[in-house]
Amino acid sequence: MIRLYDVGMKYPGGTLALAHVDLSVAAGEFVFLVGPSGAGKTTLLRLMLRHELPSEGEILVGGRNVGALPAGKIPALRRSIGVVFQDFKLIRRKTALENVAYVLNVAGYSPREQKKRAYEALRGVGLHHRLGTYPHALSGGEQQRVAIARAIVGEPALLLADEPTGNLDPDLSYEIMKLFREINSRGTTVVVATHDRELVHRMQKRTVRLEHGRVVETGAGS
Numbered sequence: 001m002i003r004l005y006d007v008g009m010k011y012p013g014g015t016l017a018l019a020h021v022d023l024s025v026a027a028g029e030f031v032f033l034v035g036p037s038g039a040g041k042t043t044l045l046r047l048m049l050r051h052e053l054p055s056e057g058e059i060l061v062g063g064r065n066v067g068a069l070p071a072g073k074i075p076a077l078r079r080s081i082g083v084v085f086q087d088f089k090l091i092r093r094k095t096a097l098e099n100v101a102y103v104l105n106v107a108g109y110s111p112r113e114q115k116k117r118a119y120e121a122l123r124g125v126g127l128h129h130r131l132g133t134y135p136h137a138l139s140g141g142e143q144q145r146v147a148i149a150r151a152i153v154g155e156p157a158l159l160l161a162d163e164p165t166g167n168l169d170p171d172l173s174y175e176i177m178k179l180f181r182e183i184n185s186r187g188t189t190v191v192v193a194t195h196d197r198e199l200v201h202r203m204q205k206r207t208v209r210l211e212h213g214r215v216v217e218t219g220a221g222s
């Protein structure tokens with residue numbers, strides 16, 4: 001599903017965020033990306049989404065050469081990936097249910113099916129009692145759970161999550177991870193960047209460790 005060949009990333013200004021990264025994630029795997037702050041985890045995920053271009057090397061995602069993708073094909077790449085980032089953005093004028101249902105619109109589901117699936121996804125993150133609530137009236141953790149429901153509602157082939165449990169308490173974090181595991185068991189490849197060691201330990205999944213922009217451990221496989 002994902003292959004990186006000798007990937008390097010230098011930001012304008014000179015920070016070397018990644019160097020000589022080789023990585024392979026098979027379809028259907030569940031992988032944690034760990035390492036200290038500044039190790040390059042977010043950069044790695046942003047490269048997969050073509051939010052950044054690598055300075056060196058090649059990145060393949062679902063058979064697409066991401067670095068060489070023509071601009072017109074970038075939206076299709078991003079639509080095929082469910083994303084949970086720290087700076088999740090919910091649409092202010094839509095309710096929780098509408099925020100989640102909305103992403104199924106482009107996928108061609110009927111309005112009724114959109115609502116049904118959005119409801120199921122929100123129920124899965126424990127927000128069935130907040131369907132009609134607007135983002136400003138939700139807590140940070142609740143907003144994050146809406147963002148997670150939105151990322152998984154379309155059952156994407158690939159789910160990328162960057163510190164998805166950053167604002168959540170340990171029990172809820174574990175519930176969310178179990179949800180990711182469930183999605184994974186239905187075929188979605190999952191990559192989660194986190195520095196929550198306890199959570200990683202509890203989940204018993206393959207762990208790729210980055211330090212100073214280099215992969216220092218590629219994990220044993222799940």
Ligand SMILES: Nc1ncnc2c1ncn2[C@@H]1O[C@H](COP(=O)(O)OP(=O)(O)O)[C@@H](O)[C@H]1O
Binds near residue numbers: 013016
């Ligand atoms: N937009 C940016 N411009 C310049 N440097 C950046 C930018 N984003 C991240 N960096 C630098 O790249 C390195 C890796 O950062 P990042 O990928 O965010 O690591 P992590 O997610 O593991 O904390 C850090 O040294 C960080 O300061």
Ligand SMILES: [Mg+2]
Binds near residue numbers: 041042043162
């Ligand atoms: Mg980060």
